[in-house]
Amino acid sequence: MKARGAAFWIGAAAAIALAVAVSVSNANEYFFFAGYVVLQFVVLATAWNILGGYAGYVNFGTGAFFGVGAYTAVVMFKALGAPLPAQILAAAAVSGLLGFGTGLLTLRLRGIFFSIATVAVAIILQTLILNWRYVGGATGVQLLRPPVSAPFESYTRMLFVGMTLLAVGAVAIARYIETSWIGRGLRAIRDSEEAAECSGVPTLKLKLFACTVSGALMGAAGAPLPMYQSFVEPESSFNLTYSVAALAMPMIGGTAHWLGPVIGAILLGTIQQVVTVTISSELNVLVVGVLLVLFVVAAPEGIVGLARKLRRSPARAPT
Amino acid sequence: MFSFDLLLDAVVFGILLGCFYAAVSIGLSVAFGLLDVPHIAHPAFLVLGSYGTYLLGRHGWDPLVAGITLMPLFFLVGVAVYRFYYETFERRGRDAGVRGLAFFFGVTFIIEVGLILAFGVDQRMVEANYIGKSLAIGDMRIPLRMLVAFAMALALTAGLTLYLAKTFTGRAIKAVAQDESALRLMGANPVRIKQWAFGIATAVTALAGAMLIIVGPVEPSLDRVYIGRTFCVVVLAGLGSMTGTLIAGLILGISESIVLTLAGASWAPAVAFGLLLVVLGIRPQGLFGR
16 A cells, blocks of 8 residues: 555655756747646646546536636635635635535535535626626636746746646545545445444545535636636636536546546646547537446546456456 | 506516416426436527437428427436436446535536537527517407417426326326335335436426527527526525426516616516525425425
């Protein structure tokens, strides 16, 4: 177990070092532009999986937390001129609070009721922002990026490194939850909430904890968006396509292991970028939908599950 | 300024709108309320029905006739969807909830993007001689298309209520919702009954889709707003209650219409979702829960 932990941290450090190295090289600017989006989905998918994968509560409202994160950053920037790290921290705090609130409100709900409630939260928040003049309302808000700091050539490169740090952080948190007693408790909730409660698992606290952490990470993922686009508007930042992607990626990668969402996000995120550039942006939603349905029907354990099955029976052909 | 006339207008329009909302939700009331299928894709099927109507309308069909013609086709689609859902999720048992939800969520987006690829993102509408005219009662003007939708909605709700209460298969559907294993012990096959019921729910959705495009222009992403409206009505009604569906539709229609008049159109989409959250938070079993 210890050796595995060391391997994880070496891998994490290597990922960060690689990202920094690439960002000071003279790689094509588009690489950072696309890489940022893929990494953002790593954070979103990992965050979704803490609640959806471990505890079995399907969140359709990823867009809400993401959008709230983005708009918190806008307010922080407009009102206080806060630097990026402060924007991200504030976004995580507000979205975490929103996650906590959603958890409190929906404690009695299970299955589809919980999922529908999260859609409701997303649409209501979108409507609020739509009617809030200070952040631009329906037309959105244009932001002027501050000058970029030292080693980076462009702002996109800096955001790319920032998103890498967020992604590694999110995965580390998810991994900690998965391997600790919290993860065991969440899995018990997923298998049978009554049985878990009867055996002394503090289901209420654990669910609230998972809602909060998941929400906070989604918010953090959304915080750099205004700087990345130098523009935000509610329709696209609260979009349900974030919700379907954040749900599809762990489902495709495998929900039981922290590696699942990462694999799913990198795979699907990259396909999406390629499809968007070569064909059209509508089609990439179709790709997400089709792959999601395919995996849910044919390979419910995801890619991680398939790999495990292959490893367990190397002699037999996979069925 | 606030005036009584304005409020009266809003209420009348709300009643018409409410019946329409009941009609678009009644398929979900059967599929989700009675059969416990997490049918998130219901609004997407609704929009699919609208586009089917639009397609036939381009060949000179009346939208209502088109909607009725689509029903047998949608029935078969519904039977196939339920069969597939049963074989892949319900029968394998473990974890059906999460994966079933993800499945229908995926289907929603497949339908939505499929429609975008086929028809583009533009709004589409149909033509008929009752669209665009309105009926004047005193100072009040009621659009004729709302009246058509209102009448159809009432007929649909009444028809389905009677069907479930009076016919043999209708009662069997209610029985399957109450106690599936008891039904199995009586020698009936619950899967076949559910399949039939899901087919009917989908067929009704085709006609509701025709009404949707009669009431206003339709675009592929319209299903997202209707996720809130349809689930709000079904949950508020209490799962599986048909008269409840009508009353819940009226509550939603009137509240939405009043908010529309007093606060403006940009707040209207939040009404259904807000009402839904309140119901889920306070009384998850709905007004007429079983």
